[in-house]
Amino acid sequence: MSEQTLSFQAEVSRLLDIVANSLYSNKEIFLRELISNASDACDRLRYAALAQPELLSADPAFKVGLSPDVKARTLSVTDNGIGMNRDDLVENLGTIARSGTAAFVQQLDGKTDGANLIGRFGVGFYSAFMVAERVDVYSRKAGEAQGWHWSSDGKGTFTVGESDAAPARGTRIVLTLRKGEEEYLDPARLRTIVKTYSDHIAIPVVLHHDGKEETLNVASAIWTRPRGELTETQYNEFYRHVAHAFDDPWLRLHFKAEGVIEYTGLLYVPATKPFDLFHPDRRHGVKLYVKRVFITDECEDLIPPYLRFLRGVIDTEDLPLNISREILQHNPVLARIRSAVTKRVLGALKEKADAAPDEYLTFWSNFGAVLKEGLYEDEAQRPALLELARFRTTRSETPIPLAEYVARMPEGQNEIYYISGDDPAALRQSPQLEGFIAKGVEVLLLSDPVDEFWVPAVASFQDKPFRSVTRGGIDLSAIAIGSDAASGEKDAAEDAEAGTDVAPLVTFLRLALKDAVKDVRPSARLTDSPVCLVADEGDIDIHLERLLRQHRQIEGGAKRILEIN
Incomplete structure (x- = not known):
């Protein structure tokens, strides 16, 4: 096949433009990536090779090679791994096949930190263009005869064609360095970079220089080493490797479980939210190893979807090395590991929430909406998840735990009141809240789409049922007026309780509106607004109906009750 010139996906071109034209203080991370x-x-x-041993027969010892060439001003990075064919090169190096990429890239500008940007997308290959004026990739896929050559200067297009210069198996990336970047041809500089960023890599990283080979890293699986032997720097660099991240993690868990089932885990919670957190496939970032052999990073049964923000590895001795990814589904050993790891992670989050509540709120702002999916999906862990949940309220802009809400409920309040919608600020203006504010009754403000689904599933907390303030039939008369009742509203609440004869108006509106509403009733919740709509008991919630209609899951809608002041 002759060489072809193809265009980068628009999002890739935008990323490369930012990478090529930004200034960096840590360009050396390209080598780590x-x-x-x-x-x-x-x-x-x-x-x-577990299923096809012949793929390894000619060259069974894995390694990564670094070859600087001062005269040619090139640095080559070579591996004898799986390799790529033409389709792999085009897909992996020419596109970012992830939902939400286009919208995210459109928000970027030239001031964006290129390194962090690359980390958000997990496409570290492009970091090569921070130091290279041209990148050539020679690759031959394991088990295939044909080699391939990919080349680009990062300016909108790339070429791909057949090549006899590809390795016998694996990939060689040749960076033609920009003028001024010759430091990356210095063996001493390369040693320092590898020791700093890639010492944890579990295969040898070998420097080829002056006809000699020099192994630069320890080449052992970091998670198998005792915690006391590892430094914060080593832990953080492994996080950046396994998570394709450029920052430090927010939380780390390194543990070894012994007993009926043995496994080791090194897990991290990122400090920032990945852009594809709400991708429909809800994939997590935890790799499964068996006896230090990588098996898959696509094992859905290893980590529950609501913990998909986790990054790291789980390594077990209790699965066979030749286990297929299909057999992993519903595997009892994996199910026990999943359950135990989930409890451990939730326990660590609880400890963090108790010890550093302000730091925990940062985590909650990033991942709270994901964690709340577990309230709907995981009944066994529901009590632990409810303890971790935080909510804004009519009284508090800072999210609070449910236990704090319950502790300050006024006398006579036996339900946890909430209102759901798209925006907390807009919710605060809802007329349905007026009577609650008047009596100093706190109301949870639920503004994540998942809130509409977990609340009906959970039903109650500490024997206090959840109740939407947009439901009809709420009676606040038994609740004592709270100490924080809105200024001037206590009198209004008392006036409302004194009663006014609105029966003639109710009758008139029922006749005038006929079938436009389900009923017309005098309101015990309104103090300022003349009217509001509420849902009848048993009818679909107002906000949930709106969400389902937006996603075309339903047509039309339930008739509402009109309450008048």
Whole structure:
């Protein structure tokens, strides 16, 4: 096949433009990213060879090679991993096949930090263009005869064609460095970078220089080493490797479980929210290893979807090395690991919430909406998740735990009141809240779409049922007026309780509106607004109906009750 010139996906072109024209204080991370990708390629071949041993027969010892060439001003990074064919090169290096990419990239500008940007997308290959004026990729996929060559200067297009210069198996990336970037040809500089960023890589990283080979890293699985031997820097660099991240993690868990089932875990909670957190497939970022052999990073049964923000590894001795990804589904060993790991993670989050509540609120702002999915999906962990949940209220802009809400309920209040919608600020203006504010009754403000689903599933907390303030039939008369009742509203509440004869108006409106509403009633909740709509008991919630209509899940809608002041 002759060489073809193709255009980058628009989002890739935008990313590369930012990468090429931004200033960086840590350009050296390009090497970490290329070594990390090479390590992943070796992991994937190691797994594939369990079913096809012949893929490894000619070259069974995995390694990553670094070859600087001062005269040519090139740095080559070579691996003998899984390799790529033409389709792989076009898909992996020419596109970012992730939902939400286009919208995210449109928000970027030239001031964006290129390194962090690359980290958000998990496409570390493009970091090569921070130091290279041209990148050439020579690759041959394991088990295939044809080699391929991909080349680009990062300016909108790339070429791809057949090549006899590809390695016998694996990939060689050749960076033609920009003028001024010659430091990355210095063996001493390369040693420092590898020691700093890639010492944890579990396969040898070898420097080829002056006809000699020098292994630069420890080349052991970091999660198998005792915690006392590891530094914060080593832990953080492994996080950046496994998460394709450029920041430090918010929380780390390193543990070894012994007993009926043995496994080791090194898990991280990121400090920032990935852009694809709400991608429909809800994939997590935890890799499964068996006896230090990579098996898959697509095991849905390893981590529940509501913990998909986790990054790291789980390594067990209690699964066979040749287990297929299909057999992993509904595997009893995996189910026990999942249950235990989930409890451990939720326990660690609870400890963090108790010890550093302000830091925990940062986590909640990033991942709270995801964690609340577990309230709907995981009945066994529901009590623990309810303890972790935080909510804004009519009294507090800062999200609070449910236990705090219950502790300050006024005398006579036996239900947890909430209102749901798209925006907390807009919810605060809802007329349905007026009577609650008048009596100093606190109301939860639920503004995540998932709130409409977990509340009916949970039903209650500490024997206090959840009740939407947009429901009809709410009676506040038994609740004592709270100490924080709105200024001037106590009198209004008392006037409302004194009663006014609105029967003639109710009758008139029923006749005038006929079938436009389900009923017309005098309101015990309004103090300022003349009217509001509420849902009858048993009818679909007002906000849920709006959500379902937006997603075309239902047509029309339930008739509402008109309450008048």
